[in-house]
Amino acid sequence: MSALEGTLDDSDGASEADADLRRSLAAALGTVAISAEEFAAFSAALLSRHRNALRYRSEIDRPDISLPVRPVDWYSLGYQCTDPDVRPSRTLDYAAGDYFIQDAGSMLALAACQADAVPERNRLICDLCAAPGGKSSALLESIGDGFLLANEPIKSRIAPLAYNLARTGIDRYAISSLDPEVLHTRLGGVFDLVLADVPCSGQALLGRGKQSLAAVSPAQIEHSALRARRILAAAIGLLRPGGRLVLSTCTFAEAENESQVRWLLDKDGMAPEPIDRLAEYASDDSGCSYRLWPHRHRCAGSFAASLRSDIGAAVAAEPASGKKRKRREKPERLPDELGDWFGTAPQRSQVAGAVIRCLPEDAPSWAESISVAGPELAYRTGQTWKPSHEASLRRSGALRGVQSIEVDDSTARQYLSGQPIACGQTGWCVVRHRGRPLGWVKASRGTGKNHLPVAARMDVGVG
Ligand SMILES: C[S@@+](CC[C@H](N)C(=O)[O-])C[C@H]1O[C@@H](n2cnc3c(N)ncnc32)[C@H](O)[C@@H]1O
Numbered sequence: 467m468s469a470l471e472g473t474l475d476d477s478d479g480a481s482e483a484d485a486d487l488r489r490s491l492a493a494a495l496g497t498v499a500i501s502a503e504e505f506a507a508f509s510a511a512l513l514s515r516h517r518n519a520l521r522y523r524s525e526i527d528r529p530d531i532s533l534p535v536r537p538v539d540w541y542s543l544g545y546q547c548t549d550p551d552v553r554p555s556r557t558l559d560y561a562a563g564d565y566f567i568q569d570a571g572s573m574l575a576l577a578a579c580q581a582d583a584v585p586e587r588n589r590l591i592c593d594l595c596a597a598p599g600g601k602s603s604a605l606l607e608s609i610g611d612g613f614l615l616a617n618e619p620i621k622s623r624i625a626p627l628a629y630n631l632a633r634t635g636i637d638r639y640a641i642s643s644l645d646p647e648v649l650h651t652r653l654g655g656v657f658d659l660v661l662a663d664v665p666c667s668g669q670a671l672l673g674r675g676k677q678s679l680a681a682v683s684p685a686q687i688e689h690s691a692l693r694a695r696r697i698l699a700a701a702i703g704l705l706r707p708g709g710r711l712v713l714s715t716c717t718f719a720e721a722e723n724e725s726q727v728r729w730l731l732d733k734d735g736m737a738p739e740p741i742d743r744l745a746e747y748a749s750d751d752s753g754c755s756y757r758l759w760p761h762r763h764r765c766a767g768s769f770a771a772s773l774r775s776d777i778g779a780a781v782a783a784e785p786a787s788g789k790k791r792k793r794r795e796k797p798e799r800l801p802d803e804l805g806d807w808f809g810t811a812p813q814r815s816q817v818a819g820a821v822i823r824c825l826p827e828d829a830p831s832w833a834e835s836i837s838v839a840g841p842e843l844a845y846r847t848g849q850t851w852k853p854s855h856e857a858s859l860r861r862s863g864a865l866r867g868v869q870s871i872e873v874d875d876s877t878a879r880q881y882l883s884g885q886p887i888a889c890g891q892t893g894w895c896v897v898r899h900r901g902r903p904l905g906w907v908k909a910s911r912g913t914g915k916n917h918l919p920v921a922a923r924m925d926v927g928v929g
Contacts, residue, residue, distance in 0.1 A: 483679075490682035494669070496720030498749060504761070511761035512718075515673045519570035519765070520545045520554055523607055524582065526564055533557070539763075540744060541573035542582045543604075546764060556927045558875060561882050562902035563633050563859065568600045571670060571758050571768035575714035576604045578741050578756065578770040579661055585610030590830065592657045592704055594646050594697065595664055597623035599630030601714075605661065606634045613829055614639040615657075615836070617649055628839045629921070632856030635903065637841035637863040638826055640833040646700035653832060654703045659710045662701040664694040666715040666722050670766040687719045694726060702736065705775040710739055714770040723757070723769040724750050735777035744770075801851040804844065807894050808857070809868040812843060820846040821854070826863055855919050858896045858906045867896035871907070871914065878904065881916060884923045889914030 538544030581604045589612035593602045596616035606614050667690045671677035738754035749757040760767040798817040815824040822844040842854040860866045878899040889909035897904045907914025
């Protein structure tokens with residue numbers, strides 16, 4: 467029993483259900499230090515809804531942010547909108563991909579990954595539990611000349627992950643869908659950084675109604691902790707010697723957080739890798755575990771830990787090159803139109819069913835063999851190829867739309883609502899607002915037919 471459990475007083479008029487919840491929560495916190503008074507504030511804040519924060523692209527400077535915001539203390543690209551009447555998901559800047567909307571708690575893991583720092587050269591990053599891509603998209607924005615593998619074993623979650631990665635406009639990534647243990651047998655000892663944002667009991671989601679009260683039950687916590695251990699064991703095997711592991715969760719149970727870190731540190735070759743700027747959020751004396759709380763930090767709460775692995779490559783699993791090669795099939799011919807749309811012939815492209823994917827020339831050699839989705843160039847409807855929406859959003863890399871049209875605020879709104887716009891060019895053309903890509907039109911005789919996917923359409927307010 468935790469010290470806190472003995473101090474809980476059920477005589478304060480709380481319902482039996484509330485009292486049960488508080489007892490379970492106190493038990494879940496275990497030895498994590500929190501006073502009885504603070505615990506009352508914590509359990510109340512846990513059930514209230516916290517407003518999402520905004521994560522800006524690194525190239526956007528503070529003076530260029532038009533919304534009323536205050537900075538998130540633990541992540542330099544994070545901001546909280548201070549006006550409750552503003553809807554950040556209904557602005558032109560959001561539609562143009564200037565910021566991503568997510569809980570500020572998620573940015574603790576990003577801070578542990580140093581995703582807001584100048585990128586190290588040629589870094590290989592694996593986000594092991596990546597969907598829907600809130601953290602992966604931030605890692606991709608920070609990739610520089612490195613490469614990201616975003617892995618998500620649950621197939622039905624790949625589409626939102628792919629959409630969020632495409633929204634960054636960066637093509638230096640592949641998406642795989644493997645159990646972490648299988649991924650370890652394919653790419654053991656490869657990565658400089660592995661983020662294991664493991665599936666957890668999700669207690670921080672209670673306030674959003676995205677989790678039931680079972681999240682605090684001992685059975686759920688134990689089930690999640692055991693699953694996470696399997697994932698973490700594989701995560702260590704994916705690291706190169708000297709590589710870094712970041713564990714994160716959105717739960718408060720000690721068994722899923724600090725206890726997992728102690729288990730990891732007990733392994734030969736694993737050491738804490740403190741993040742100095744997170745020192746004030748330290749949750750124990752391990753030197754590498756950090757917590758955010760809903761009653762202290764204006765977010766739903768989260769946990770992150772940062773460790774280094776010095777385990778030699780000998781322990782790591784079979785490298786990618788040791789894998790049996792599949793019999794090479796004759797590659798399908800690429801449509802000639804790609805040259806018209808993108809101006810150059812794609813080098814590392816694959817026709818995969820009804821889509822063409824294309825990786826940067828210097829992507830790792832294993833990327834095609836492992837990917838189930840990735841930077842998409844074109845898709846086929848019947849016999850006709852069309853350029854993919856995500857290819858219109860490219861901000862970097864060789865393959866960007868050759869024709870584009872710059873539009874003003876009102877035309878951008880018209881386009882985002884799904885309507886055609888005036889366009890003096892002919893053929894496929896990227897619509898840009900202040901230089902930022904929004905999507906394609908196919909233009910002829912003065913009109914650009916709108917090719918924005920229905921899911922990307924939005925009603926953007928004025929301002
Ligand atoms: C906490 S969520 C990840 C959130 C994501 N990192 C983000 O920031 O948007 C955990 C993810 O792990 C996936 N998952 C479930 N079982 C898994 C397993 N055995 N190994 C790896 N990932 C798993 C879930 O489908 C889910 O998408």
